[in-house]
Amino acid sequence: MARGNTRQRIQDVALELFAEQGYEKTSLREIAEHLDVTKAALYYHFKTKEDIVISLFRDLTRPIDELIAWAEQQPRTLEAKQEILRRYHAALIGAAPLFRFMQENQATVRDLSIGETFKERMVTLTQLIQEPDFPMADRVRCISALFTMHAGMFFMQHVDGDPEEKRAAVLEVAVDLVTRAHQGARG
Amino acid sequence: MARGNTRQRIQDVALELFAEQGYEKTSLREIAEHLDVTKAALYYHFKTKEDIVISLFRDLTRPIDELIAWAEQQPRTLEAKQEILRRYHAALIGAAPLFRFMQENQATVRDLSIGETFKERMVTLTQLIQEPDFPMADRVRCISALFTMHAGMFFMQHVDGDPEEKRAAVLEVAVDLVTRAHQGARG
Amino acid sequence: MARGNTRQRIQDVALELFAEQGYEKTSLREIAEHLDVTKAALYYHFKTKEDIVISLFRDLTRPIDELIAWAEQQPRTLEAKQEILRRYHAALIGAAPLFRFMQENQATVRDLSIGETFKERMVTLTQLIQEPDFPMADRVRCISALFTMHAGMFFMQHVDGDPEEKRAAVLEVAVDLVTRAHQGARG
Amino acid sequence: MARGNTRQRIQDVALELFAEQGYEKTSLREIAEHLDVTKAALYYHFKTKEDIVISLFRDLTRPIDELIAWAEQQPRTLEAKQEILRRYHAALIGAAPLFRFMQENQATVRDLSIGETFKERMVTLTQLIQEPDFPMADRVRCISALFTMHAGMFFMQHVDGDPEEKRAAVLEVAVDLVTRAHQGARG
DNA sequence: TATGAATGAGTCTTCATTCAT
DNA sequence: CATGAATGAAGACTCATTCAT
Numbered sequence: 001m002a003r004g005n006t007r008q009r010i011q012d013v014a015l016e017l018f019a020e021q022g023y024e025k026t027s028l029r030e031i032a033e034h035l036d037v038t039k040a041a042l043y044y045h046f047k048t049k050e051d052i053v054i055s056l057f058r059d060l061t062r063p064i065d066e067l068i069a070w071a072e073q074q075p076r077t078l079e080a081k082q083e084i085l086r087r088y089h090a091a092l093i094g095a096a097p098l099f100r101f102m103q104e105n106q107a108t109v110r111d112l113s114i115g116e117t118f119k120e121r122m123v124t125l126t127q128l129i130q131e132p133d134f135p136m137a138d139r140v141r142c143i144s145a146l147f148t149m150h151a152g153m154f155f156m157q158h159v160d161g162d163p164e165e166k167r168a169a170v171l172e173v174a175v176d177l178v179t180r181a182h183q184g185a186r187g
Numbered sequence: 188m189a190r191g192n193t194r195q196r197i198q199d200v201a202l203e204l205f206a207e208q209g210y211e212k213t214s215l216r217e218i219a220e221h222l223d224v225t226k227a228a229l230y231y232h233f234k235t236k237e238d239i240v241i242s243l244f245r246d247l248t249r250p251i252d253e254l255i256a257w258a259e260q261q262p263r264t265l266e267a268k269q270e271i272l273r274r275y276h277a278a279l280i281g282a283a284p285l286f287r288f289m290q291e292n293q294a295t296v297r298d299l300s301i302g303e304t305f306k307e308r309m310v311t312l313t314q315l316i317q318e319p320d321f322p323m324a325d326r327v328r329c330i331s332a333l334f335t336m337h338a339g340m341f342f343m344q345h346v347d348g349d350p351e352e353k354r355a356a357v358l359e360v361a362v363d364l365v366t367r368a369h370q371g372a373r374g
Numbered sequence: 375m376a377r378g379n380t381r382q383r384i385q386d387v388a389l390e391l392f393a394e395q396g397y398e399k400t401s402l403r404e405i406a407e408h409l410d411v412t413k414a415a416l417y418y419h420f421k422t423k424e425d426i427v428i429s430l431f432r433d434l435t436r437p438i439d440e441l442i443a444w445a446e447q448q449p450r451t452l453e454a455k456q457e458i459l460r461r462y463h464a465a466l467i468g469a470a471p472l473f474r475f476m477q478e479n480q481a482t483v484r485d486l487s488i489g490e491t492f493k494e495r496m497v498t499l500t501q502l503i504q505e506p507d508f509p510m511a512d513r514v515r516c517i518s519a520l521f522t523m524h525a526g527m528f529f530m531q532h533v534d535g536d537p538e539e540k541r542a543a544v545l546e547v548a549v550d551l552v553t554r555a556h557q558g559a560r561g
Numbered sequence: 562m563a564r565g566n567t568r569q570r571i572q573d574v575a576l577e578l579f580a581e582q583g584y585e586k587t588s589l590r591e592i593a594e595h596l597d598v599t600k601a602a603l604y605y606h607f608k609t610k611e612d613i614v615i616s617l618f619r620d621l622t623r624p625i626d627e628l629i630a631w632a633e634q635q636p637r638t639l640e641a642k643q644e645i646l647r648r649y650h651a652a653l654i655g656a657a658p659l660f661r662f663m664q665e666n667q668a669t670v671r672d673l674s675i676g677e678t679f680k681e682r683m684v685t686l687t688q689l690i691q692e693p694d695f696p697m698a699d700r701v702r703c704i705s706a707l708f709t710m711h712a713g714m715f716f717m718q719h720v721d722g723d724p725e726e727k728r729a730a731v732l733e734v735a736v737d738l739v740t741r742a743h744q745g746a747r748g
Numbered sequence: 749t750a751t752g753a754a755t756g757a758g759t760c761t762t763c764a765t766t767c768a769t
Numbered sequence: 770c771a772t773g774a775a776t777g778a779a780g781a782c783t784c785a786t787t788c789a790t
Contacts, residue, residue, distance in 0.1 A: 396668030478668040479667075493719070497719045500720075509730075513730070514727075518708075521708055522705040522708065522709070530704070532680070533704070551705075
């Protein structure tokens with residue numbers, strides 16, 4: 001039973017349980033039981049419970065940071081912004097459990113000595129897909145484009161239809177929102 | 188020290204703290220201290236901690252239920268749907284702390300023997316502002332209209348500008364989304 | 375709804391619940407709810423919870439005290455002792471719930487500032503149906519006569535047969551035990 | 562401060578206190594203090610307070626189960642039944658505190674998700690020392706034999722005399738009761 | 749006679765965390 | 770790498786009791 005991947009397994013189980021039940025309601029005992037180790041074993045790999053969640057965050061934020069870094073170097077054209085949305089959409093799908101966890105545990109995340117950081121990233125991202133001189137409604141459109149994808153990710157479960165088609169539609173609407181914002185600003 | 192309103196005061200303080208810190212992280216001790224009564228006093232007015240949150244919910248859902256009931260009797264015209272959005276927007280603003288609590292404690296709310304009910308209401312509401320034969324993208328637009336208002340409510344804090352203007356812009360975008368969905372379906 | 379019998383009703387309900395669930399596990403709230411009054415009302419009629427149980431005891435012990443008083447004036451003949459058993463048997467049947475309560479809450483009753491008293495009475499009673507110079511086995515027989523009736527009262531539920539016949543048999547065995555004790559001592 | 566035996570020590574102290582003061586009136590705090598550990602330590606060894614009592618029960622019932630198993634394989638002769646009584650008497654003496662606890666906490670034990678089981682065992686045992694076609698009085702004698710030993714165990718404290726002699730007398734009377742029941746049935 | 753509102757002490761239980769082995 | 774045993778702090782909840790009205 002040689003295992004060198006315990007740390008990873010802890011993260012996996014923790015993410016799953018945090019997302020499903022919430023951070024506060026998930027005890028280390030529960031995580032340990034799912035892994036068939038003792039609570040003390042968790043402490044070999046992570047200094048505290050918060051540490052686990054923080055490690056999860058780093059994994060979540062790295063792709064976003066990379067996306068932001070990439071976005072910041074793009075020209076502020078509509079086309080670039082559309083690509084940002086496409087990449088964000090892909091990131092969202094690729095890390096669904098992490099985003100779900102974020103979305104459902106906002107209160108907890110807030111004072112996790114890291115929380116602000118996430119909202120900051122979101123703010124940065126919205127700024128990268130709008131322009132400062134947009135009228136307010138168009139700025140809202142750009143912001144809404146992002147949240148359409150977020151909410152879509154979870155609420156769309158309750159809508160009938162082919163998952164692939166639904167995902168595509170969500171992206172289409174987001175892109176369209178940003179596009180209209182730019183046309184509105186121009187026209 | 189006027190008495191007779193303790194129940195109400197408990198609800199007020201609880202809502203404030205639940206919204207601010209999250210349900211799990213808010214202890215009854217804390218609520219009691221804020222009110223300058225003992226924990227036991229809370230139990231005179233509410234059977235359990237969950238009971239407090241449930242009572243809060245009833246107050247939250249009543250306006251929504253009324254809105255839904257009203258909406259169900261409207262003709263399925265674009266104009267009626269726009270009015271639904273306007274009314275929902277007003278409800279959102281009128282009960283901001285409650286929605287904020289909901290938004291930030293989704294994981295908790297979920298297994299609160301009442302959570303499902305809320306999501307059901309949201310589903311119903313989205314159905315009332317779309318049409319079953321819409322193409323998927325337009326259905327997403329209608330759903331997005333709702334979530335634009337939700338997210339807007341909280342995320343817009345991070346955007347500069349006159350609060351009144353921001354609120355108006357959020358509503359405008361929401362209404363526009365539904366409008367376009369209907370024009371798309373028609374055109 | 376004029377009531378002058380609340381005190382009595384409290385005693386009735388309390389006895390029933392104490393016997394059924396035990397003294398400690400029966401809360402005043404529960405008693406009050408069964409009576410459709412508030413806890414505070416109980417305090418109008420009884421100073422404390424213990425007070426209720428003590429009042430119950432007085433009712434239980436009065437018949438026994440009378441029996442003992444009567445027994446003490448009888449000649450120490452076998453016939454008189456048989457009559458004591460018959461009367462005790464009748465008392466047991468007449469106040470079954472009280473005895474059941476006693477039997478099932480011995481630990482509680484013990485430090486109820488009254489408990490010792492009851493055991494004393496039992497000791498006295500056993501002394502009245504035996505003789506000091508009896509051999510030990512015959513003294514045990516006399517004591518056993520009493521406990522046969524006690525246990526019989528509750529354990530005999532688990533034995534098939536006509537209740538009347540069972541009761542008679544229990545009394546018969548008890549009387550026989552004392553009778554044999556006396557014959558043994560004599561013979 | 563030898564460790565490794567904590568679980569056993571908890572059981573010992575708990576039994577002592579439960580028997581002395583009753584289950585409900587014995588708090589885990591009290592048990593912990595007697596052992597010079599924290600309450601939480603108890604929870605490392607037992608899942609709940611009830612769990613402690615249940616573990617105590619298993620130890621109590623095992624000897625009885627063995628006795629019953631043995632008894633069921635004996636011929637239904639008077640001699641075998643006398644031996645059953647002797648063995649039950651020995652078991653009673655060997656596990657006096659456990660029986661005392663049972664006897665004095667019947668109300669509590671009843672809804673302990675294990676209680677019924679004990680009464681069942683007692684019923685089984687009484688059936689093994691009587692015969693179905695006995696007249697009622699003789700069946701009562703057999704039952705009484707068992708309860709003579711039970712009550713004797715505790716009530717005999719209040720009778721003067723050499724403990725050894727008293728114990729012997731109790732057994733003698735119990736055996737005699739069963740013997741007479743069988744002679745009566747025959748004669 | 750009774751209630752509505754509240755208290756203070758205490759209950760069982762759970763948790764994150766520690767540390768010797 | 771991991772466990773067994775334990776802790777201290779805190780949590781939700783219950784209870785007997787009180788008292789002004």
